[in-house]
Amino acid sequence: MALEPSVAKSDSRASGSVLSLKPASSIEVPENTILTTINSVVNWCRKYSLWPMPFATACCGIELMAVGASRHDIARFGAEVMRFSPRQCDLMIVAGRVTMKMMPVLQRIWLQMPEPKWCISMGACASTGGVFDTYAVVQGVDRFIPIDVYIPGCPPRPEQILRALMDMQDKIQKGGAIQGTALPELMTNEARRVQIESSPSPALARERGDEDRYGYRIPGGPGQVGDRESH
Amino acid sequence: MNTTSATTTDEHQATLKTLAQTLGEGVFTQSRFRDNLRLHVPASRLIDLLRALRDQCGFKLLSEVGGTDYLGYPGRTGARFEVHYVLRNLETSEYLIIKTGVDDPDPTLPSVVPLWSGADWMEREVFDMYGIRFEGHPDLRRILMPPEFASFPLRKDYPLRGRGERHNFPRLLRGES
Numbered sequence: 089m090a091l092e093p094s095v096a097k098s099d100s101r102a103s104g105s106v107l108s109l110k111p112a113s114s115i116e117v118p119e120n121t122i123l124t125t126i127n128s129v130v131n132w133c134r135k136y137s138l139w140p141m142p143f144a145t146a147c148c149g150i151e152l153m154a155v156g157a158s159r160h161d162i163a164r165f166g167a168e169v170m171r172f173s174p175r176q177c178d179l180m181i182v183a184g185r186v187t188m189k190m191m192p193v194l195q196r197i198w199l200q201m202p203e204p205k206w207c208i209s210m211g212a213c214a215s216t217g218g219v220f221d222t223y224a225v226v227q228g229v230d231r232f233i234p235i236d237v238y239i240p241g242c243p244p245r246p247e248q249i250l251r252a253l254m255d256m257q258d259k260i261q262k263g264g265a266i267q268g269t270a271l272p273e274l275m276t277n278e279a280r281r282v283q284i285e286s287s288p289s290p291a292l293a294r295e296r297g298d299e300d301r302y303g304y305r306i307p308g309g310p311g312q313v314g315d316r317e318s319h
Numbered sequence: 320m321n322t323t324s325a326t327t328t329d330e331h332q333a334t335l336k337t338l339a340q341t342l343g344e345g346v347f348t349q350s351r352f353r354d355n356l357r358l359h360v361p362a363s364r365l366i367d368l369l370r371a372l373r374d375q376c377g378f379k380l381l382s383e384v385g386g387t388d389y390l391g392y393p394g395r396t397g398a399r400f401e402v403h404y405v406l407r408n409l410e411t412s413e414y415l416i417i418k419t420g421v422d423d424p425d426p427t428l429p430s431v432v433p434l435w436s437g438a439d440w441m442e443r444e445v446f447d448m449y450g451i452r453f454e455g456h457p458d459l460r461r462i463l464m465p466p467e468f469a470s471f472p473l474r475k476d477y478p479l480r481g482r483g484e485r486h487n488f489p490r491l492l493r494g495e496s
Binding site: 188189191192195198199221222223224225226227231232233234274275278279282 | 463464465472477479480483484485486488489490491492493494
């Protein structure tokens, strides 16, 4: 809210030199008072007291530890309290690749975190699967849990993690309410994306009709299966 | 043939002689690669050969069981799958590779858990990756992949890219979590 400094004209203050802030709508505001909204204050409180949940499964976790150490010192941003219980955290940092066996664990931990909560996908593996394009590795955790900030890199530098934390703080300040989920405006986008993805896709081109459901052909042509013993 | 090869050949002489006396001729064929001696045996005589190696030739340690899928392999004419057993004689340090072929559909081999208890998890791994069943295994479950995984990922006809089992998870949305 725009505030205009002006000299108070109250008769009760005989000195006449007290500077007070007066809003444009000419409501009297006492000294040392700030007008704002409750949601803004709540977001301001939230963004400077993030409690990260380090979901570190690979080498990104080492960089995450470096961020918490003295040289980079994530405590400067009020997010130094790394807790290993999801019940005590509100910022999950997925650091490392997530395999098929780990994905149910990740989802369970995410559900165990109390609202409001946010999630950072740290590094190439957590964001896209990275070089691990295999049968066992999930190709991006954002397919299965909501992600707020992505960090590129393999692994990212600690400065990138601090940058992501600052972005996260900006995002928290801009959105969210004292009640309900942390970022309600994102739920609309998410619902729309799900609707697009679940709608039937356009038909495959005719020349791709012989591919299987994975869009894949066997290298080297069809297999040669004989009955002679191997040598 | 240089001296090293001659020494390597000599290393297996006693074993091959004992096998010929125990099982007779024509049970297996041989091939060599550097200092590896491989015995290729049909699945029907696999247990006989392995039992003779353990009991008569002193191969007390089964150090590895692994599989291979030769689907689409250039020049390959044998069975599609091959399972190899790496045996070690702990007293003479002799080591030997036994290979056996097994084919589609429903590749099945006899289990060697009765011979070496350590084969338990190794056979489970081969089953997990290739779908080769081992008859007589006490607990043939998947060991690496989650139980709901339906395919055998190291088979050559398993797709390298695209959607697959790795996408079969519920999606948690912001409103639900």
